[in-house]
Amino acid sequence: MSTVTTDPHAHGDHHDEHHHSPPAGLKRWLYTTNHKDIGTLYLLFALTMFFIGGAMAMVIRAELFQPGLQLVQADFFNQMTTVHGLIMVFGAVMPAFTGLANWLIPMMIGAPDMALPRMNNWSFWILPFAFSILLASLFMEGGGPGFGWTFYAPLSTKYSGDSTALFVFSVHIMGISSIMGAINVIVTIFNLRAPGMTWMKMPLFVWTWLITAFLLIAVMPVLAGTVTMVLTDKYFGTSFFDAAGGGDPVLFQHIFWFFGHPEVYIMILPAFGIVSSIVPTFARKPLFGYASMVYATSSIALLSFLVWAHHMFTTGMPVFAELFFMYCTMLIAVPTGVKVFNWVATMWRGAMTFEVPMMFALAFIVLFTIGGLSGLMLAITPADFQYHDTYFVVAHFHYVLVTGAIFSIIAAAYYWLPKWTGHMYDETLGQWHFWCSLISVNMLFFPMHFVGLAGMPRRIPDYALQFADFNAFISIGGFAFGLSQLIFVWVLVKCIRGGEKATAQVWEGAEGLEWELPSPPPYHSFTTPPHVK
Amino acid sequence: MAKTSRYRCTLLSLLFVETATAAELPLNMTKGVTDISLQVYDLHMTIFYICCAIGLVVFGAMFWAIIHHRKAKGVQPAQFHESTKVEILWTAIPVVILVIMAIPATKTLIAMEDTSDSDVTILVTGSQWKWHYKYLDYPVEYYSLLATPQKQIQNKIAKGENYLLEVDRPLVIPTGKKVRFLMTSDDVIHSWWVPAFAVKKDANPGYINESWANVNEPGIYRGQCAELCGKDHGFMPVVVIAKEPAEFDSWIRQEAETQAKAKAAEQELLSMNMTMAEAMALGEKTYLGYCAACHQPGGQGLPGAFPALKGSKMATTATELAAHIDIVLNGKSGTAMQAFGKQLTLQEIAAVITYERNAWDNNTGDLVQAAAIHAAKTGNKE
Helix, strand or coil: CCCCCCCHHHHHHHCCCCCCCCCCCHHHHHHCCCHHHHHHHHHHHHHHHHHHHHHHHHHHHHHCCCCCCCCCCHHHHHHHHHHHHHHHHHHHHHHHHHHHHHHHHHHHHCCCCCCCHHHHHHHHHCHHHHHHHHHHHCCCCCCCCCCCCCCCCCCCCCCCCCHHHHHHHHHHHHHHHHHHHHHHHHHHHHHCCCCCCCHHHCCHHHHHHHHHHHHHHHHHHHHHHHHHHHHHHHHCCCCCCCHHHCCCHHHHHHHHHHHHHHHHHHCCHHHHHHHHHHHHHHHCCCCCCHHHHHHHHHHHHHHCCCCHHHHCHHHCCCHHHHHHHHHHHHHCHHHHHHHHHHHHHHHCCCCECCCHHHHHHHHHHHHHHHHHHHHHHHHCHHHHHHHCCEHHHHHHHHHHHHHHHHHHHHHHHHHHHHHHHCECCCHHHHHHHHHHHHHHHHHHHHHHHHHHHCCCECCCCCCCHHHHHHHHHHHHHHHHHHHHHHHHHHHHHHHHHCCCECCCCCCCCCCCHHHCCCCCCCCCCCCCCCCCC | CHHHHHHCCHHHHHHCHHHHHHCCCCCCCCCCCEHHHHHHHHHHHHHHHHHHHHHHHHHHHHHHHHHHCEHHHCCCCCCCCCCHHHHHHHHHHHHHHHHHHHHHHHHHHHHHCCCCCCCEEEEEEEECCEEEEEECCCCEEEEECECCCHHHHCCCCCCCCCCCCCECCCEEEECCCCEEEEEEECCCCEEEEEHHHCEEEEECECCCEEEEECECCCEEEEEEECCCCCCCHHHCEEEEEEECHHHHHHHHHHHHHHHHHHHHHHHHHCCCCCCHHHHHHHHHHHHHHHHHHHHCCCCCCECCCECCCCCCHHHHCHHHHHHHHHHHHHCCCCCCCCCCCCCCCHHHHHHHHHHHHHCCCCCCCCCCCHHHHHHHHHHHHC
């Protein structure tokens, strides 16, 4: 896509910047303003949270292995589902994407670093505090938040424990972190693109992240407003969500989902960018329909503000509103379809090879599409009355978030790991990781569709006997998927510590500025801006 | 639910034959027993088949490429990367498919939301964690609680056939009549769901939602609360018995009579006194049914969530007796403590307060009678 010419005279302007090396030890990580260090911190933090949230999922699956209450009691079960959701959304998926943005955006657009490095440091370092507060609330008297990650009022206001205050403050900190991260991405992309890197020459990962960043800035303040209203309803006598004081509990859901639906796309648009980077590389063929990919991503982002109430069809909306939200939701299938068709067209008549990143990207395309199709089914309001709040929904959003967002993050890690570390990862172990994950994740989530259609509600600690066999099977899939991720850690550790030396281009078909830098890249990416032709 | 197994969809069951035969799990959405639920089922199957067809085409093309267009076969990659014609085509085709899907969906939705001209109206009120049914056309109302014993849930005895899907008093409705349900809640949001009727509607505190069903076949239909409503969300099932209209009429007449008699009897009971043993026996039964979910069977509560009664100031000091009666009758606003005045009889309230003041070493020796509760209740009204 681009070729680089380095201007030798430009070096003089950047005296000693590219000479200084980072301080050693803990100080390096605490004080760092370097996009690569911060990217690494974000990614390691996300991985840690992935395992903590995963451990909670294991508790849930162990309790649901058999009917009856055996391991945990109902209130603790609710805390597990709640905190699992919060950790995975705000602690695993979002920071992982921010980590990838930090590492990759400056390298992809030919910049030396992110535009706002000190803010970058701060936006990462407040996250561990946010999650410490959230996790600490589990050890309070009465336990942690147990009202679901969607914290519907009045369950989260009048009827919740005092852990709600900690929950609210930790969500505030997560929101501040996300907004700062988003501002940084936008400022970097607008100001630090190399000469010649016009908008329609930007890699799709940069495009999708730019749109994601605008979504974040639009909706994270809405979430902050929602949690604040919960806080004041609970502690300061307001009645935003209490009919007795002139409020409305359904108002909560409108505000929450006005944040919540764009949030769903915040967690999937960067994934589209990753897959659009990987598929052309391993098909050795340019991405099909680059421009339509950009337009499709923008349309999805705009539509995401018009569909929030499809999460609320059973709340008793007027028929007109139900029809409006049904039609808008169905419409999202069009740009999403365009993306999937473009990926398939990119593979068509290419010369494909199937290294681990490509395997995860291919699995993403198939399994994300399954999640998209069940999403289309959920859009049909009359049918949604039957699907809503059952395991069918649980299956749907785990297909989109686990085999969608998380598979794309894993694909990205394998794809850029040789660039980051300078070493090739162990291909055999990586393939083991892929196949174990693929089989177990489908054992885990596919049967949930049937359990949901057969009538099992979500968020219940115990269930009727006809669901027993399927739940046992699902739990086995869950444990297997959890264990499979340990292979990933093994691959990562092995690759960071050593391995076959990676070339600058790493992959035969890879194109883009990040592949022109040596592997590993210098501490400051492009001290001299490259010229993109 | 076992009823619905005969409707299992052949295509889906092919995928999971072995597991499906072991349990009685229906693998698909129920066709239900109303015209609307059948329409919803047909809609569900139509979209499902369309999605399968789309999946087949897209994944078919993808796997064709994976098999034939691989480097190992020595192919040279093509370099094409756009085609406006193709892109317009695969934008337009999905739009057409969506319109085809939207037409029947719109029709069904409009029919589902038309609650006019109903024959029977029932007010359904959710509260943590039970349902209350009130027939607006008859002087009949009652609570419906989970009937599965705690011992089954705690795995101490074998689980029954309808484990977690059984209640003490099911809702009874007539077949062949348009029954309108009005949903509301006393505390948090609940959601009243009967799959066989394709009715799932949130019960929002302070607001009233509507839904309806016209059931074609007599039978017992089971469902559950579908909206997370706190600790025992998984333990508030819905059971509906649909009876032929004549049978329903005789049932409701008898029920109205029984309830009128009970009310009259309660007035008589005011002058009668329970012995300590009677009060403790009735109190224990009532406590385990209504109070133990939060305050726990041993009265120790759940620290931080639900206060202990064992050794508490309110349940052990004589001066707090009036406050004790008040909180059980009227609840405590801003907390999960409900008003039990309308849920329990005067005698039950007297007994449960007696029980709370004497069980678990509270040993106050206080014996509260129905008359005292009646006095507190009528005193409140003035």
